[in-house]
Every structure is written in structure tokens, then in C-alpha cells.
Amino acid sequence: MSMELRNLRCFVEVVRQGGFSQAAKVVFATQSTVSKAVKHLEEDLGQVLLDRSVHGPTLTAAGEIVFRRAQRILAERQDLLNELSDLRGLKRGVLRLGLPPVGSALLFAPVFAAFHELHPAIEIQLSEHGAGRLEELLRAGDVELAGLLAPVAADFDAQPVRSEPVVALLPPDHALAGEGTLSLSQLSSVPFLLPGTGFALHPMILKACERARFSPSVVACSGQQDFLAGMVAAGLGVAFAPHMIAKDLRSRYRVRVVEIKNPSMQWNLVLAWRRKAYLSHAAKAWLALARKPR
DSSP states (O other): OOOOHHHHHHHHHHHHHTSHHHHHHHTTSOHHHHHHHHHHHHHHHTSOOEEOSSSSOEEOHHHHHHHHHHHHHHHHHHHHHHHHHGGGTTSSEEEEEEEOHHHHHHHHHHHHHHHHHHOTTEEEEEEEOOHHHHHHHHHTTSOSEEEEESSOOTTEEEEEEEEEEEEEEEOTTSTTTTOSEEOGGGGTTSOEEEEOTTSTHHHHHHHHHHHTTOOOOEEEEESOHHHHHHHHHTTSOEEEEEHHHHHHHHTTSSOEEEEEOOTTOEEEEEEEEETTOOOOHHHHHHHHHHHSOO
16 A cells, blocks of 8 residues: 555545645645645545535544544644754745734734844745634644644644733724723624624634623624724624733724733633644744743
């Protein structure tokens, strides 16, 4: 039995992307090529891995096993390439980072500048996604470091970056905008403007509402903090953001920032990597710079 890594990669991306056409874009191949690759993998293993009879391919029991193992194989391959690349030290190479759109401009732009000044020959390949997608990329070895919210999964190690309370953004003329501090339940009748479902803040806010014994009326979700702030300024409802980001948004939009009395709504950003994975010199250099206060 022989398994080609390209076939494994195609299979993994079909599962991740939810279909053959979407996977084809990620692996830079035609849909027909991806379909054939998965078919060859199934023939090599003698197992049907995907149920194609429903809307969108779904994993069979055998597919669940192969998907889990394939992610590890591809991640180990990337570790091997990283270790071989490190024979060159920091003279040239690639650092693959996964960062969330929320907070990255404020926190990591100075790190980018310092890193480029120290290691100008290292290319940084950046992937920007919400937490769910970043975890997938990290487990598959597609990124070496990822910005996630703590606590992280047991198969990751992490280095703290920043801890901020999550605050409310309200229109300046809202009845509650003049309050110094609010409980979450005081906002129960206000329409909620939430981060997208792929962002860690989304379930954090909903779980906090559940603990406060109410279900918010969610009128919009977006992965763009500026768009959410613009909707708040237009009077559409309340949005939420880490305090440092809220202050930045307040300087550019007509919004009021109000603290929330809820210890569970804490934004704890970390840089995470796969536990026991090989960390390249470039990744270690990035972590060292990220530790320095700015």
C-alpha cells in the first residue's frame, strides 16, 4: 500500500473546506484533480472515506480516523521541513503565522517591524482567521504559531501576549451610555452586534449571557471590528471588544465605551503552537520579540 502526501492533503482540505471545489482553490488544482486524488486515497486504503450522497461530503467512520491521522502526518512533514530549513539559521527562510483580525494591528505591527529589522531575509507568511480556523491550521502544520484566546486546547502550548477586559460599545446618545459600569443583564433588551461565529469572542459573549439568564437579540455578526463600531455609531445596537481595541475604535467612531461587570468576559490573547512540535529559529525569535513590552 502506498499513500501520496498530495492525496492526503487534498482529502484533508476537502473536509476542512466542506467540498471539492473549495478545496481545489486551496491546493491550487482543478476540482477534477482533487476528486481523483481522494478517490486514489480511498483505493489505496480500501475504504470509503467520504459519504458523497448527502449535500456536501461528510466523513465516514473510516474517514474520521484517516482525517485525524492525516492532519498529524502533514504536520510532522512540515516539522521536518522546518528543522531542515533551520540548518540555514536565520539567514533566510519562512515564518508562517496565523493571527486573528481582532487586535493584531495594535499588538503585532510593532513586532513585525522589529522582526524585519533583525531578520530581513525571513519571509513572513500571514494567515488571518478566527480562532476555529486558526486551530485547524495550527494542528495541520500550516502555520507554526497562532494567536488564540486562552485557555487553549490540551495539544497546544502557549505564551501570553495580552489580557484585556471585554467592554461594551454603545451609541453616545443611548440611555445606558452614561453609565460608568454595566452588568450584562442591563443590556438584555439592547440588540447585540457580535463578532462572527468563527471568532472566540462570539461564544464567550453568548455564554456570559446564558450565565446572566437571558438570550440576546443578535441583529448582526461580522469579523470586522470597524464595521461593528460603525453599526453601533449608527444606533443599531451594542457591540463588544477588548478594552484596548475599544479605545482605538472610540477615537474613530461616535461610540461610548462602558465597562462590564463580568469577570468571565476577559480577552486573554496568547501565541500558541503544537505541543512537542519542532519550533524553527524564526518562530523562537518571534516569540522572544513578542515577550518584550512595547
